[in-house]
Amino acid sequence: MKKLNILIVEDEILIGEMIREYLSEAGHQVTDIAISYDEALREFNLHKPDIILLDIRLYGEKSGIDFARFLESQKEQIPIIYLSSQYDQKTMSQALETNPYGYLTKPVNKESLWTTIHAAYRLYESKISSEKEIELFDGKAHHRVKTKDIMYIEADHVYLHVVLIHKKTIIIRQSLKTMLSELTDDNLIQCHRSYIVNKNHIKSWNTSQITLTDNTEIPVSRNYNLIINK
Numbered sequence: 001m002k003k004l005n006i007l008i009v010e011d012e013i014l015i016g017e018m019i020r021e022y023l024s025e026a027g028h029q030v031t032d033i034a035i036s037y038d039e040a041l042r043e044f045n046l047h048k049p050d051i052i053l054l055d056i057r058l059y060g061e062k063s064g065i066d067f068a069r070f071l072e073s074q075k076e077q078i079p080i081i082y083l084s085s086q087y088d089q090k091t092m093s094q095a096l097e098t099n100p101y102g103y104l105t106k107p108v109n110k111e112s113l114w115t116t117i118h119a120a121y122r123l124y125e126s127k128i129s130s131e132k133e134i135e136l137f138d139g140k141a142h143h144r145v146k147t148k149d150i151m152y153i154e155a156d157h158v159y160l161h162v163v164l165i166h167k168k169t170i171i172i173r174q175s176l177k178t179m180l181s182e183l184t185d186d187n188l189i190q191c192h193r194s195y196i197v198n199k200n201h202i203k204s205w206n207t208s209q210i211t212l213t214d215n216t217e218i219p220v221s222r223n224y225n226l227i228i229n230k
Contacts, residue, residue, distance in 0.1 A: 003027045004121060007049040009067065010083060011035040011059040015106065019053065019083075022110045028117070037062035041070065049078065051121055053104075056084040056095060065091075068098035079124040081116055083108065129200075132185045136162060136170050143170055147185040152218055153196040165201075167214070192221040 006028050010016040016033040023030055031047040034040040036059040044052070052071070056064040068080055081102035082095055095103070101120035104113060132147045145164065154161045155176040162170045180190060187199045195218050197210055204211045210218040 003029065004050040004117070005029050005031050005047065006117070007031050007040070007043055007047065007052045008033045009035075009040040009052060009058065009064060010055040011057065012055075015083075015108070019108055019113065022108070022113050023117075025110075026114050026117075036060040037067050040067050044071075044078075051101075051117065051124075052078055052080045054080045054082055054100075056082055056091060065094050065098060068095070068100070072098055079120050081120055129185055129187055134182060136172050138170055138172055145170070147183065147188060148198070148200065150188060150198050151201050151212055151214065152198065152216065153179060153188075155194040163216075191224055192219050193223070195219065 006023055008016050008019055008023075008030055010019065010033060013033070013035070016035075020030045020033065031049050032043045034043050038060070040052075040054075040058070043049075054064040054068060058064055058067070064082065064084075068082075071078055071080060079101040080098070081104060082100050083104050083106060084091075084095075085106045101123055102116040104116055130146070130148050133144050134147055136143045136145055145162070149164050151163045151165055153176070154163065158173055158175070160172050160174050160176065160179060162172065164170070176190070176194065176196065180196065183196075188196055189199060190196050191210060197212070197218055201213050202210055203213045203215075205220070207222075208220050210220055212218065
């Protein structure tokens with residue numbers, strides 16, 4: 001997985017520093033260690049981390065759950081993983097209401113930390129990808145399409161054939177270059193001067209060809225650095 005920028009919100013400094021060492025060992029970057037709601041808010045606004053490790057009990061009046069509720073109110077959602085030694089049902093119920101991507105009990109095990117972060121961020125990426133949409137105009141009507149439903153895009157002179165799952169095709173007048181500039185889904189990659197494919201619909205590949213899950217074969221050009229890691 002990619003190396004992440006991670007904010008640690010933990011009021012026990014020694015525990016925070018230990019977690020920082022574990023994360024550095026895995027190649028991640030810790031933006032800072034915050035011990036209170038106010039510090040966490042400042043660091044969040046300053047660095048916009050990829051993921052947040054959040055202790056439920058913090059220094060001061062406001063808790064980690066309060067900070068998680070603030071994060072839920074933001075337009076761009078940031079995945080959180082709770083850190084806590086608290087097990088009571090009321091606290092757990094309040095924490096789960098904020099939709100965390102994981103929960104780690106203290107003392108934190110290094111391997112469990114790595115695994116939980118990896119699984120949480122993969123889940124977050126999958127959720128974000130499933131929500132992304134693009135608007136396509138075929139000359140008569142506008143279509144809102146989820147990018148996860150795009151199998152591949154084929155350039156044909158001044159037109160693009162956007163092939164969706166279940167073989168539905170939308171034809172639009174646009175260049176492949178313009179389409180690439182509008183796509184925000186990292187799963188859609190260019191593999192040839194005339195093709196964009198969705199990594200999530202790839203069944204097999206080699207240096208010259210991609211086979212999609214519906215057995216469509218797409219050429220691969222040496223001019224493109226094909227990275228299929230899913």
